[in-house]
Amino acid sequence: MDYLTNLGETFFDWKIIGDVLPSMFAVGLPNTLVLAISSGIIGTMLGMLLALMGISRNPVARWIARGYTDIFRGLPAILTILAISLGFGPVLREFTGITSPYPMGVAALSLISSAYIGEIFRSGIQSVDKGQLEAARALGFGYGPSMRMVVVPQGVRRVLPALMNQFIALIKDSSLVFTIGVTSRERELFQIGQDTAANTGNLSPYVAAAIFYLALTIPLTHLVNWIDARLRTGRAQDRAEKIEPDEAAAVVGKGAHG
């Protein structure tokens, strides 16, 4: 029973958890959100650019997008974050006087996520029937407007769930920014947990951080599922009028015995 009591105290020391909560709310949560949201937005914009380059008719653009994606998807996130921050941090300081590595953390997360988001967008755009581009062009739209107004909106809609999953991954990956050594006001959830754990010799601060992460990611995961289901059933409802009775019955009928 001693072991159980020990484990309980190691992970669930409520006093320590209570003590760490204020700084998690005041510092950790805002920083995690700023890191995830800003790199999510930049990553989405860069990702769209990569996707359009990846399907462009210009071989140089395709080649650049391919190379970029291969590199940033192929590297461990922590390596990219360290290399970008330590490598470009001094350059940033030189030109802007900003000494904090925090912006470089955002940049590194953006670069990483854009490689994944680019692939998500590309697969969505390429899944749109070729007839859509042809129809838009036949009406008299140029290639650019056809893509922008007809093809891309349909492709993006299809990959919204995958895009949301990428954002969830970004919330978790933002914890890696602790490796670049930010100031105490710039610490995100994980680092506050880690620092407090080091100070108290107890793992309960990690549990507090975990609760924060789960409070962010679990609702988002369910939001993804909800969007996904809505996109699917939305289409099914659209078609409902056209479905023949025997077609609708097939699921229960033939399927059940098969």
Added chain:
Amino acid sequence: MSQFSSGSLEAKGIHLAFGSNRVLRGIDLNVPAGTTASVIGPSGSGKSTLLRVMNRLIEPDAGDILLDGTSVLKENPDILRRRIGMVFQQFNLFPHKSVGENIAFALRKLRKLPKDQARAEALEQLDLVGLRHKADVRPSTLSGGQQQRVAIARALAMKPEVMFFDEATSALDPELVKGVLALMTDLAQGGMTMVVVTHEMGFSRNVSDTVTFMDAGVVVESGPPGQIFDAPQTDRLQRFLSDVL
């Protein structure tokens, strides 16, 4: 009297190859203003490709295309395509836009009509194909025949001088073919210049002014429907007709 501002269309010596695959080998096609030319032939003969070359969705390797007597190869292809309406086998309506918006959208963006005027014209076009009451639903709720009629309305809304139909009834259930063919017949009789790639021999014989039979990238025979269907000159056309009729 034509209710459309139809133009003539002429293709001269069109050649096109995809790598070593020579899809079109010197095609000539002459469609006087206000007439309907149907193009028949076996699958893979290059009929659909010919349509796409004539509105420059695919650029020809050689030859010329004259719209209203003027070569269009030097023109901006986007402007050219506004003058030629095209209807596809798979309808290709935009699924993320309502039926009305499928039509109004191009009017706003390309003909630069103000929003309410674009909407009004879209409804007017839908009225002509009997689907005004479907303006606010998504295309996927319509039957194939209705979708194809919307696609025709969408093309007509651009006030084209020529209409292309690429096997417009091939993807339809048999009972829905009639309505679309009736609409196409109305257009032809209204004086629209039309090029109709089709497997509907009845339509080809009864509605078109000329019939062109293509096989393996060349025009094998061309002439008025009576001649093509009742007195085919070549073996290939005779064989084709005995296969499809």
